[in-house]
Amino acid sequence: MTTKTQAILIAGAGGFIGGHLVKHFLSEGHSAIRAVDIKPIDEWYQAFPEADNRVRDLTERNACYEVMEGIGQVYNLAADMGGMGFIEAHKCDCMLSVLINTHLLMAARDCRPDRFMFSSSACVYAAEKQVSPDVTALREEDAYPAMAEDGYGWEKLFSERMCRHFMEDYGLETRVPRFHNVYGPNGTFDGGREKAPAAICRKVIQAKLSGKHEIEIWGDGEQTRSFMYIDDCLKGSRMIMESDVREPLNLGSDELVTINRLVDIVEDIAGIKLKRKYKTDAPTGVRGRNSDNARIKQLLGWAPSISLEWGLERTYRWIYDQMGPSRSMIGQSYGIEVAQ
Numbered sequence: 001m002t003t004k005t006q007a008i009l010i011a012g013a014g015g016f017i018g019g020h021l022v023k024h025f026l027s028e029g030h031s032a033i034r035a036v037d038i039k040p041i042d043e044w045y046q047a048f049p050e051a052d053n054r055v056r057d058l059t060e061r062n063a064c065y066e067v068m069e070g071i072g073q074v075y076n077l078a079a080d081m082g083g084m085g086f087i088e089a090h091k092c093d094c095m096l097s098v099l100i101n102t103h104l105l106m107a108a109r110d111c112r113p114d115r116f117m118f119s120s121s122a123c124v125y126a127a128e129k130q131v132s133p134d135v136t137a138l139r140e141e142d143a144y145p146a147m148a149e150d151g152y153g154w155e156k157l158f159s160e161r162m163c164r165h166f167m168e169d170y171g172l173e174t175r176v177p178r179f180h181n182v183y184g185p186n187g188t189f190d191g192g193r194e195k196a197p198a199a200i201c202r203k204v205i206q207a208k209l210s211g212k213h214e215i216e217i218w219g220d221g222e223q224t225r226s227f228m229y230i231d232d233c234l235k236g237s238r239m240i241m242e243s244d245v246r247e248p249l250n251l252g253s254d255e256l257v258t259i260n261r262l263v264d265i266v267e268d269i270a271g272i273k274l275k276r277k278y279k280t281d282a283p284t285g286v287r288g289r290n291s292d293n294a295r296i297k298q299l300l301g302w303a304p305s306i307s308l309e310w311g312l313e314r315t316y317r318w319i320y321d322q323m324g325p326s327r328s329m330i331g332q333s334y335g336i337e338v339a340q
C-alpha cells in the first residue's frame with residue numbers, strides 16, 4: 001500500500017497519462033511526488049507546482065540515478081510514442097526508449113524502491129492474432145510466439161522481459177500493465193502523435209467549425225479497436241502496482257468498435273453528420289484488437305468499464321475548448337473559412 005509520505009517518481013509526467021497520474025496522487029494528498037519529463041515544463045500537458053518537477057533526459061544513466069534517490073514507488077511512463085501515424089514513421093525513436101527503461105531499472109536495482117511499474121502496451125501482441133476485425137480478444141499469452149508491432153511493440157516486449165529478469169535476478173518488485181489505447185482530456189490531439197479518438201474529435205470539430213462537412217478517415221473504417229478512458233487507466237495502474245501480480249496484465253477496455261462506429265459516436269456528440277473520405281494508404285496498424293479481461297477480473301476482481309460514449313463526450317468537450325478560443329486561428333492554419 002502506498003503511504004501518503006512515501007516518495008513517488010512519475011517518469012514521463014509531462015505526457016498524457018503521466019500528467020493525470022501526478023494530479024491523481026496530489027488529489028489523494030500524497031506529499032512527495034517527483035515529476036520528471038524531457039519536455040520543457042511549459043510543454044507539459046499538465047504541471048503542478050506542488051510536485052518536485054524536473055526536466056531531465058532519462059535516456060541518460062546519471063539522470064535516472066539522480067531522480068531515483070529516496071524513491072519508494074516508480075511509475076515509468078516515459079517513452080517516445082504516439083498513435084499509428086507516429087510509431088509507423090519513427091521506429092528507431094520508439095526503440096530508443098529502451099535506454100530509459102534500462103537505465104531506470106539499473107537505478108532501481110541500486111536504489112531499491114519498493115515497487116517499479118513499467119507501462120507496456122497492446123502493441124506487444126503477435127500480428128497473426130490481429131488479422132480480422134472480429135478479433136478474438138487478446139489474452140496475455142498471445143504475445144508469444146512473438147511478432148510484435150514493428151519498433152514500438154518490440155521495445156515494449158523487450159523491456160517487459162527486462163522487468164522480469166530484474167525481478168528474478170535482483171528481487172526488484174516490477175509490475176507490468178499492458179495499456180490498450182488510452183484516451184481522454186489533456187492528451188495530444190494534433191501534431192502527429194495523436195491516437196484515433198483524439199484525432200477523430202479534432203477532425204469533427206474542424207468540420208463543424210469550418211462548415212466543410214467532410215472527414216478523412218485512415219483505412220476503410222472497418223478496422224476494430226477497444227479504447228480505455230483515462231480514469232480506468234489510473235485506477236487499474238494503481239491496483240496492479242499494489243497487487244501481487246508480477247506477470248504482464250492486460251489493462252484495456254473490452255468494448256470492441258470499428259473506427260466507423262467511433263466516428264458515429266463523435267458525430268452524435270457534435271450533432272453533425274459528415275461525408276466520409278477513406279485514406280486507405282494511411283497508417284492503419286493491425287486489422288482488429290481487443291482486450292481479454294478474464295485474468296484481471298480473476299486476479300483483481302475489477303476491469304475497465306467506462307463506456308466509450310461517456311469517455312468521448314468528455315474528450316470531445318475538452319478538445320473543443322482547446323480549439324474553440326482559436327477558432328479563427330484554426331481557419332487560418334487549416335486554410336479554411338471559419339463559420340461563426
Ligand code: GKE
Pocket residue numbers: 081082083084085087121122123152179180181182194195196197199200216217218219223225259282283284285286
Ligand atoms: N491516429 C489516427 N488518426 N488513427 C486513425 C485516424 C486518424 O485520423 N483515422 C483512422 N484511424 C485508425 C488508424 O489507422 C488505426 O487503424 C486505428 O484508427 C487506431 O489508430 P491509433 O489510435 O493511432 O493506434 P493503434 O490502436 O493502431 O495503435 C496504438 O496502440 C496503442 C496501444 O493500444 C499505438 O499507436 C500506440 O499508441 C499504443 O501501442
